[in-house]
Amino acid sequence: MMSNQASQSPILDVKNIRKTYHLGRVKVPVLHGVDLNVRHKEWITILGASGSGKSTLMHIIGGLDRPDRHPENPASIIYGDRVITSMGAGALNAYRSTEVGFVFQFYHLLPELDILQNICIGSMIRYGRFGYRSHRKGVESRAMELLDRFGLSDRMKHRPAELSGGERQRVAIARALINEPALLLADEPTGNLDLKTGESILDVLAELRQSSGLTMVMVTHDERIAARADRVIRLIDGRVVEQTGVGSA
């Protein structure tokens, strides 16, 4: 499914991203100079086989990891008017907290917390221990609104272990959205779900994008899922080999 609601203004401009992991003395290059451009409200999918570097690229875009330094040909990630690659640790924390929402394949919910707490924890981190007190009502109200939207309002006091895989992923999406980020980064969000549940999760994401105007970058190895995005970027061995879809560069 292709949609043309993405604006022309870029939200993310990624240039020359290289990344090499060091396994002991062995260097394992993962990304070999990736360039990428994402527009406002666009849904792009990074498609690639396992080990192609798509998750690494997503982590770097999300400020969880940093690209290699190459002074002669430096990497850059520009988000809006901010250069992510030049940010310090504190600014990156704030970027992850307010601008980006992560959704992972294995949900990564905190097992000791109930569903409501799992969703609100992003806001606790954003506002801090004392600041959260003054925002608590608003945050919980938004969390309940999201739960209601995802059909989980009756499960808010449950623990993650008491939920099905699809329900857990919805909770993870709600957690990613609690701080109203502009950019949602989803790493194989349906990879751990059966086909039907996976479809329902994609429907949720599509609906969200429709209603909230989210920009979404999704990583997957599934061609069918990729087909729902505005644009598909195919990654092979750490290189962008193809871009297809609306407005593909």
Add this chain to the structure above:
Amino acid sequence: MPILAMLAVMLSVATILITWSVMGGFLKTLVNSGRSLIGDVTVSWPNVGFAHYEELIGMLEEDEMIDGATPIIETFGLIQLPDDRIELITIKGIDPVSYDRVTNYTDTIWWKPLEEPTAKDRDGSDVRLDPQFTGAMAMFESNAVTLTRFNQDSGQTERAGVLGVEVTGLNIRTEDGIYDPRAFGFRATPDGGVERVPGFMPAGGSVGLTVLSLDSTGKPVDPVTRTIPIANEFQSGIFEIDQSTIFVPLETMQEMLRLDEARKVELVENPFATEVDPVTGKRRPKMSEVVGIDPARVTTVLVRSADGADLQEVRDRVYEIYTAFEEKHVGEVPSSFSMENQIRTWEDLNATMINAVKKETGLVLFIFGIVSFTSVFLVLAIFWSMISEKTKDIGILRALGASTTGVAWLWIRYGTAIGLIGASLGTAAGYAVVININSIHDWLGRTFNLVIWDPRTYYFIEIPSEVELDKAIIVFVVGVLTCVLGSLIPAFRSARMDPVKALRFE
């Protein structure tokens, strides 16, 4: 796992608190017992003694920092016990009335009527409780208070002494913490046989005391021996004192040591000199001329300070008073310069004993402290393991925007919370054990036949069971810090975790 960390902190806090409280209580009890027969400050000029002591006592008692003062003579001598053993003994000549005002003398008297059994005497086997002996016990007590005993043979009341309860070896200390006096002892006779001698000293027993008297210049004159009837026995709580001390009337010691009032005479150097007897008017050999009175002397004046007075200040005040006293009797009493080191507090006098117990307490605390310090490593290991288990959660928090310091703080706060709970429980448990330590000890004895604090071995009937607030606070704070310290390195590790690796952690 957090419960394990909490238990480690709780146990170490409880152990230290119990050890410190019991050892501290032991020291306190020991010191108070030692102080009970010494007073607060002593003015001492050993052996030769000093005169005009009654005037000094008067001057001392006028001062508001001083509650009272008493003269005593303290010396060493030989005691001949009922079985003819001869032992070295500390002899204290006292004036029982003023001595009791300055010390707790009457409290230490052992043979007296009791209304309630002592703490460990559950079956009430103490002879002092027996109604048929109440009258006799009252008489023994009265004899101790006056240091006298009625002699039925002569019909006279004689000066008597009070022995330390362990001196004769005829009082057997039982596991109930009381004394079971033997009815009789034995003495070897010259023909190779043995004969019975009274075992219960206050009822007809007597000892022989031998002292070496000195003249006013300190030269030995001759040994003096007297038989001293025993009025009663005392227990101070310090075994060394109770095993080697006897109280006798001050006058007796003054006489035996030639410290009593005496006339000063001028010796006639010419053996053929004569003079006229003023009574008969006839000539007679020239008599020695009385040129003055040598006043009675004592070796020590004990001073009791007013309640709440600082001991060192009282000591300094006593020295000032002595200086004024010496100015009135220059040349007759030891100079204030010489007395500088002879006016001492009870703490100075017992410094060896007090320091020994303090060092012992410190050593035990040090050892337990080291043992308890292992809880730091235990907490460290537990937190390390917990952080390993929560690696993925740490990655999630980082992905949600948590800072490295925020993650570290999370663990440090967790460590602090566990420390607070563990230390609170440990303090409560330690407090509960200390205040019930005697009941617990008794239960162990009854159930497992395990007796650690045997009254036959330890002089205090009961284990000290007082928790001091400042000690409890220190132990509590150290307990919390232990946990915080143990969580620091794991917290630092969690903060340094690569969030990507943490998220991929399986």
